[in-house]
Amino acid sequence: MIFRGFSRLGAPLRPFAGYLPEYKNLLRLGLPVMITQLGIIVVSFADTMMVARCGTPELAASAFVNSIFMVAIVMQFGFAAGLTPLVGSLFSRGDSSGVGGMLKAGVAVNAALSVGFTVLLGILYFFIDRLGQDPALLPLARPYYLIVLASLVPMAVFNAFQQTSNGCTDTATPMWLIIASNVLNIIGNWLLIGGELGFPRLGLTGAGLSTLLARLVCVAGIVAIYLCSRSRRKYMDGWRMARGAEHRRRCRTVWTTSWPIMIQSGIECFLWSFGGVVSGWFGKIQLASYQVVNVVAQLGFMVYMGFGVATSIRVANYVGLADWRGVRRITVAGLHITLLLATLASLGFWLFFHPLVGLFTPDPVVQAAAVPLLLPLILYQYGDAVQLTYANALRGTGIVRPLMWSALISYIAVGVPAIMALAQWAGMGNVGVYYSFSIALVSVAVLYRISFSRAVRRLEAGPLIVGVSEGR
Numbered sequence: 001m002i003f004r005g006f007s008r009l010g011a012p013l014r015p016f017a018g019y020l021p022e023y024k025n026l027l028r029l030g031l032p033v034m035i036t037q038l039g040i041i042v043v044s045f046a047d048t049m050m051v052a053r054c055g056t057p058e059l060a061a062s063a064f065v066n067s068i069f070m071v072a073i074v075m076q077f078g079f080a081a082g083l084t085p086l087v088g089s090l091f092s093r094g095d096s097s098g099v100g101g102m103l104k105a106g107v108a109v110n111a112a113l114s115v116g117f118t119v120l121l122g123i124l125y126f127f128i129d130r131l132g133q134d135p136a137l138l139p140l141a142r143p144y145y146l147i148v149l150a151s152l153v154p155m156a157v158f159n160a161f162q163q164t165s166n167g168c169t170d171t172a173t174p175m176w177l178i179i180a181s182n183v184l185n186i187i188g189n190w191l192l193i194g195g196e197l198g199f200p201r202l203g204l205t206g207a208g209l210s211t212l213l214a215r216l217v218c219v220a221g222i223v224a225i226y227l228c229s230r231s232r233r234k235y236m237d238g239w240r241m242a243r244g245a246e247h248r249r250r251c252r253t254v255w256t257t258s259w260p261i262m263i264q265s266g267i268e269c270f271l272w273s274f275g276g277v278v279s280g281w282f283g284k285i286q287l288a289s290y291q292v293v294n295v296v297a298q299l300g301f302m303v304y305m306g307f308g309v310a311t312s313i314r315v316a317n318y319v320g321l322a323d324w325r326g327v328r329r330i331t332v333a334g335l336h337i338t339l340l341l342a343t344l345a346s347l348g349f350w351l352f353f354h355p356l357v358g359l360f361t362p363d364p365v366v367q368a369a370a371v372p373l374l375l376p377l378i379l380y381q382y383g384d385a386v387q388l389t390y391a392n393a394l395r396g397t398g399i400v401r402p403l404m405w406s407a408l409i410s411y412i413a414v415g416v417p418a419i420m421a422l423a424q425w426a427g428m429g430n431v432g433v434y435y436s437f438s439i440a441l442v443s444v445a446v447l448y449r450i451s452f453s454r455a456v457r458r459l460e461a462g463p464l465i466v467g468v469s470e471g472r
Contacts, residue, residue: 078265100238315396
């Protein structure tokens, strides 16, 4: 009914009429993912607000630790996203046994990678006093660091199951699990941060323990669903049959498809984490305000991500059917939606920025330091929306190497010097950090768009098995 109503508006909407079926498909898949992402934001909001009530040092300490772990967490999520084109292509062809075998390989490879991240970040723990932060923050940061470290492997296992569900066009199950875990996390925060109902008052450490418990419950829930659900029995039959050389081949396929996405995700996230470290060079007030605005900024990014994931799923389905016109059509439809969402997000930031900032910190000094970040925050929304659409479309094709090289050029070769030039050399502090994000995002959006067009032409000329070609 909504789309019929729009069609009566006449000629201005006629160019979009051919995309209406794709808009519907993206909304069906993207809305649950968007709700999931917004649920994650709610928890991030709750964590930030509750920790901020403990004091600015606690808020700055959490920003410092989260900036370190953000890279590993995003790289794990990016690595798991490599399962989407693999599972989506198998699902569109009705290969349930192959889906189950790919899930088993995905869990094995994702868990092994996460163990590696845990070891590396465990070593880094002994050197965090050398990262140029205020020494007064370290007693608060150290226990929180160890608790977040313990949550990496459970997150990786959940990511593998979640991306498999997404590839099978079931985006609702992970949504409900994450919503439930988010509620548990908020309750845990209330009990442990402030010491309610007789629980110990643990402050930042309590926030970490609550998050760890919620993540463990989430992974236990999705594993239980796959083991007990009749609708997923066909996938678990494929899991049990996957062994020997075939299982090892699938593990190599998962690795081949996933590691460039992981590197791309990590490089992108590194720029924001590096921005947090640079902001810390200018004192805890600038670091705390940077953390608060980053949490606000996630409102836009997580909403775009929901429809980016939907675009990736649909592209993978069309690739499995060798429908190249459908691949292009769904990507353009996804771009339309994310650009509309970028406009709405920018308007929301402009109208409600001050109340949002006030939710996360009662400190008027931190609130004042956040105000200059509003304009650069709005400025980079469109670049972020475009790059996210084409990045996910590329993931759906299975030709993922260009993601890594484009990210290296834009975020490292362009973004890092831009941060140093504007924040350090021009003396703009965290405001310069935020303006540099727009420069990097416009660069990567252009490169992803070019790479996507080349990838589709390559597939159209001679389709390859998704994710298997080493040359990708």
